[in-house]
Amino acid sequence: xxPNAHDLRSFVEISKAENLxxxxxxxxxxxxxxxxxxxxxxxxxxxxxxxxxxxGVKLTRAGQRLVRESRELLAKxxxxxxxxxxxxxxxxxxxxxxxxxxxxLYTLDHFLPELLQAYSExxxxxxxxxxxxxxxxxxxxxxxxxxxxxxxxxxxxxxxELFKDEVRFFTSKKKTPMNDPQSNEKVLIxxxxxxxxxxxxxxxxxxxxxxxxxxxxSNLEVIARLTxxxxxxxxxxxxxxxxxxxxxMPLENSPVFKDSICLVYRHDFLKSEAARTMTKWIAExxxxxx
Amino acid sequence: xxPNAHDLRSFVEISKAENLxxxxxxxxxxxxxxxxxxxxxxxxxxxxxxxxxxxGVKLTRAGQRLVRESRELLAKxxxxxxxxxxxxxxxxxxxxxxxxxxxxLYTLDHFLPELLQAYSExxxxxxxxxxxxxxxxxxxxxxxxxxxxxxxxxxxxxxxELFKDEVRFFTSKKKTPMNDPQSNEKVLIxxxxxxxxxxxxxxxxxxxxxxxxxxxxSNLEVIARLTxxxxxxxxxxxxxxxxxxxxxMPLENSPVFKDSICLVYRHDFLKSEAARTMTKWIAExxxxxx
DNA sequence: TTGGAAGCATAAATACCTGTTATGATAAGT
DNA sequence: ACTTATCATAACAGGTATTTATGCTTCCAA
Numbered sequence: 189x190x191p192n193a194h195d196l197r198s199f200v201e202i203s204k205a206e207n208l209x210x211x212x213x214x215x216x217x218x219x220x221x222x223x224x225x226x227x228x229x230x231x232x233x234x235x236x237x238x239x240x241x242x243x244g245v246k247l248t249r250a251g252q253r254l255v256r257e258s259r260e261l262l263a264k265x266x267x268x269x270x271x272x273x274x275x276x277x278x279x280x281x282x283x284x285x286x287x288x289x290x291x292x293l294y295t296l297d298h299f300l301p302e303l304l305q306a307y308s309e310x311x312x313x314x315x316x317x318x319x320x321x322x323x324x325x326x327x328x329x330x331x332x333x334x335x336x337x338x339x340x341x342x343x344x345x346x347x348x349e350l351f352k353d354e355v356r357f358f359t360s361k362k363k364t365p366m367n368d369p370q371s372n373e374k375v376l377i378x379x380x381x382x383x384x385x386x387x388x389x390x391x392x393x394x395x396x397x398x399x400x401x402x403x404x405x406s407n408l409e410v411i412a413r414l415t416x417x418x419x420x421x422x423x424x425x426x427x428x429x430x431x432x433x434x435x436x437m438p439l440e441n442s443p444v445f446k447d448s449i450c451l452v453y454r455h456d457f458l459k460s461e462a463a464r465t466m467t468k469w470i471a472e473x474x475x476x477x478x
Numbered sequence: 479x480x481p482n483a484h485d486l487r488s489f490v491e492i493s494k495a496e497n498l499x500x501x502x503x504x505x506x507x508x509x510x511x512x513x514x515x516x517x518x519x520x521x522x523x524x525x526x527x528x529x530x531x532x533x534g535v536k537l538t539r540a541g542q543r544l545v546r547e548s549r550e551l552l553a554k555x556x557x558x559x560x561x562x563x564x565x566x567x568x569x570x571x572x573x574x575x576x577x578x579x580x581x582x583l584y585t586l587d588h589f590l591p592e593l594l595q596a597y598s599e600x601x602x603x604x605x606x607x608x609x610x611x612x613x614x615x616x617x618x619x620x621x622x623x624x625x626x627x628x629x630x631x632x633x634x635x636x637x638x639e640l641f642k643d644e645v646r647f648f649t650s651k652k653k654t655p656m657n658d659p660q661s662n663e664k665v666l667i668x669x670x671x672x673x674x675x676x677x678x679x680x681x682x683x684x685x686x687x688x689x690x691x692x693x694x695x696s697n698l699e700v701i702a703r704l705t706x707x708x709x710x711x712x713x714x715x716x717x718x719x720x721x722x723x724x725x726x727m728p729l730e731n732s733p734v735f736k737d738s739i740c741l742v743y744r745h746d747f748l749k750s751e752a753a754r755t756m757t758k759w760i761a762e763x764x765x766x767x768x
Numbered sequence: 769t770t771g772g773a774a775g776c777a778t779a780a781a782t783a784c785c786t787g788t789t790a791t792g793a794t795a796a797g798t
Numbered sequence: 799a800c801t802t803a804t805c806a807t808a809a810c811a812g813g814t815a816t817t818t819a820t821g822c823t824t825c826c827a828a
Contacts, residue, residue, distance in 0.1 A: 190483035190555065208776065221816050223777065228815095233559055235566060239619075239746055242775050242824045246619050248746065249571075250562045257558045264554065265480050268547045269523055272540045276525055281539075329529075329536045456529055456538060498805060511787050513806060518786095532795040532804050 189232040193265050195225045196258045199237070202226065203255040207244035229254070279462045280309035286322035286334035287314065290408040291449060294431045295335060299473040303466065310462060318381060326452050333453035333467065335474075337425075338384075344454050348467070350474040353447040355384040357392065357421050357439035358429045364418035369397065369439065375420030376402040377411050384445040385423040391443035412436065449474075481522045483555065485515045486548040489527070492516065493545040497534035519544070569752045570599035576612035576624035577604060580698040581739060584721045585625060589763040593756065600752060608671060616742050623743035623757065625764075627674075627715075634744050638757070640764040643737040645674040647682065647711050647729035648719045654708035659687065659729065665710030666692035667701050674735040675713040681733030702726065739764075 198215055202222060205211040212219040230237050237251035247255065275281045287295070292314070304310060315325070319336035326334045327342055339347050365373040376399040378385040403420055405411050412432035415422030421439060422429070425447055429436045451470055457463050488505060492512060495501035502509040520527050527541035537545065565571040577585070582604065594600060605615070609626035616624045617632055629637050655663040666689035668675040693710055695701050702722035705712030711729060712719070715737055719726045741760055747753050 190487065190552075192482055193480040207774095209774080218817055219776075220778080220818085224815075234563060235749070236746075239744075240776060244775070249565070249622070249750070253562055253565075254558070257554075261551070261554055261558070264547075264551050268544065268551065269480065271547075272523055272525065272543050275540070275543065332539070454529075456526070459525065460539065497803095499803080508788055509805075510789085510807080514786075530805055534804070 191229060191232050193262065195229050196262055198222055198225045199229055200255055200258050202245065203247055203251070206246060276460045278309070279307045279465050281460065281462055282311040282313065283333070283462065283466065284313045284315055284331040286325050286331040286336070287316060288319050288322065288337065289316040290425070290428050291335055291337065292316065293409065294427050295474060298477065299470050303469055307465070323452060326454060332463070333451065333457060335449065335470070336452055337447050337449055339450050339452050346453050346455055348451040348471060350449050350451055350471065351477045353425045353427050353449060355388055355423060355425050355445040355447055357388065357442035358415050358424050358436045359421050359439050360416050360418050360433070361435050361437065362418045366420045367418050369421065372400065374399060377414050377420045377422040378402065378404055379406055379408055379411060380404045381406065384447060387445050388423050388443050395441070395443060479522050481519050483552065485519050487552060488512055488515045489519055490545055490548050490552070492535065493537055493541065496536060565752070566750045568599070569597045569755050571750065571752050572601040572603065573752065573756065574603045574605055574621040576615050576621040576626070577606060578609050578612065578627065579606040580715070580718050581625055581627065582606065583699065584717050585764060588767065589760055593759055597755070613742060616744060622753070623741065623747060625739065625760070626742055627737050627739055629740050629742050636743050636745055638741040638761060640739050640741055640761065641767045643715045643717050643739060645678055645713060645715050645735040645737055647678065647732035648705050648714050648726045649711050649729050650706050650708050650723070651725050651727065652708045656710045657708050659711065662690065664689060667704050667710040667712040668692065668694055669696055669698055669701060670694045671696065674737060677735050678713050678733050685731070685733060
């Protein structure tokens with residue numbers, strides 16, 4: 189049987205007064221109420237806590253122990269309430285941000301270091317995955333908020349567009365048989381699990397751009413690097429391409445997939461001051477970023 | 479208002495099930511009961527803990543935190559209950575033994591080292607004072623039990639005689655003017671706060687033994703040592719005298735005060751297994767000790 | 769020795785809180 | 799569109815805690 193915090197409090201007071209009647213006064217209750225509170229505690233502890241006498245009460249060994257521990261227990265109990273309240277009202281706590289690694293590479297620099305510096309009690313865990321998975325994680329409470337590409341709408345989700353990007357073919361200045369659109373030896377380089385890349389590829393096929401060979405990687409930076417080296421025609425978001433190699437050039441007539449990079453979070457996320465601050469901070473720094 | 483332990487436990491279960499109805503089954507209660515329990519928690523925490531949906535419930539950040547803290551809190555309580563129960567049923571715990579330092583010197587050897595060795599989870603704090611004070615301490619719960627001399631009766635007190643002793647005059651083999659009963663220069667050596675010594679002294683006066691000089695010390699071993707060196711006639715318990723110097727001799731015709739060395743404890747002390755073991759152990763080893 | 773005071777225990781009544789049952793509302797799945 | 803699953807709500811029943819009044823015992827003082 190579990191005790192109740194009220195009874196513990198009473199017991200601590202009783203231990204100070206060593207007198208039920210006086211303790212009752214101090215607690216603003218009646219003496220029989222304390223008699224019964226002690227009885228409840230004694231049942232739940234399975235042993236007697238007080239030795240009653242005509243000159244008041246004395247604690248047994250078990251009673252003394254209970255008092256000692258009760259202080260701790262009550263402190264913990266109160267902390268339970270006050271700490272969570274603190275988390276709501278102050279900019280502190282541990283939050284999880286989901287973000288695609290490639291997006292991370294060119295966005296985090298713009299806000300994260302300063303944010304952590306500004307609020308020293310803030311702790312952030314990054315989680316990397318495909319935007320689609322991140323969005324799911326936000327919806328299902330696995331991560332607190334995310335920076336994702338083209339999130340699907342969902343009733344629980346708040347979506348805030350930060351900036352746009354384009355996924356298209358890129359090629360390097362250095363001409364090779366592998367990156368010559370006319371060549372038969374040309375190589376397609378893409379990240380196959382990226383829907384945008386698939387879409388661009390499909391559209392390019394309809395435009396008559398057919399590849400005999402392809403090279404895939406799950407890492408966009410690797411794709412950019414290979415493209416830069418003339419290993420083929422890479423399908424890349426502009427920002428990833430430019431970040432890796434500013435001389436990379438968009439392919440003429442390449443089909444384009446419009447990307448929208450968004451901040452997403454659940455409707456109920458903004459309850460804490462920290463959450464409001466972080467979303468505002470991120471929006472201010474990334475919105476309309478070039 | 480602090481939340482109630484029962485509700486906390488329910489909430490932990492809810493957090494596992496993420497579904498009120500199923501959690502209710504597992505807890506053997508009804509779903510509306512949980513709805514209300516969560517409401518109570520939310521009011522006492524001042525913020526929402528669950529996000530309700532048709533596919534169950536999800537914890538908010540505050541909810542997740544509450545679960546974490548609740549687990550700790552509940553564990554702490556259960557530990558408290560089980561530890562105190564253990565203290566009652568096993569030979570362990572911390573106990574305070576009151577004993578006059580001089581009595582300690584010739585009794586502890588006979589039981590304490592072995593006792594500590596036999597029960598490694600037993601912890602003993604020794605408190606030294608006059609027997610009278612020790613007895614008071616036992617009555618008023620300051621110490622758990624005591625080995626005292628001539629305890630006064632008290633309704634709460636159990637008194638178990640261990641052995642007897644005699645307080646009387648001692649003198650050394652070496653004859654000096656200070657310890658010659660006939661001499662005018664003889665010196666009385668005693669511990670003034672020891673009632674027995676006072677009594678012996680008073681009786682000796684009636685017998686015509688008058689001292690012009692006296693030497694007092696609050697330490698019986700010091701008195702024994704001085705007596706042994708021929709510094710005077712010392713009033714000592716036999717055992718203290720013999721222990722310090724086996725050649726010390728009782729003075730012929732000295733008045734005698736009969737000491738009874740007893741084990742004392744409160745009636746309610748024997749509730750724990752450790753207490754029963756210790757009292758039995760001490761009685762066995764010290765009873766009838768010579 | 770007796771009467772009063774101080775202390776805790778007990779009992780009955782009341783007030784409060786909690787859980788139950790029945791039902792509603794709503795979203796998701798078929 | 800119908801069914802099912804889920805949580806919310808309301809009214810009622812039951813239990814638990816508190817209060818008030820009283821009893822019992824011990825201590826102390828007259």
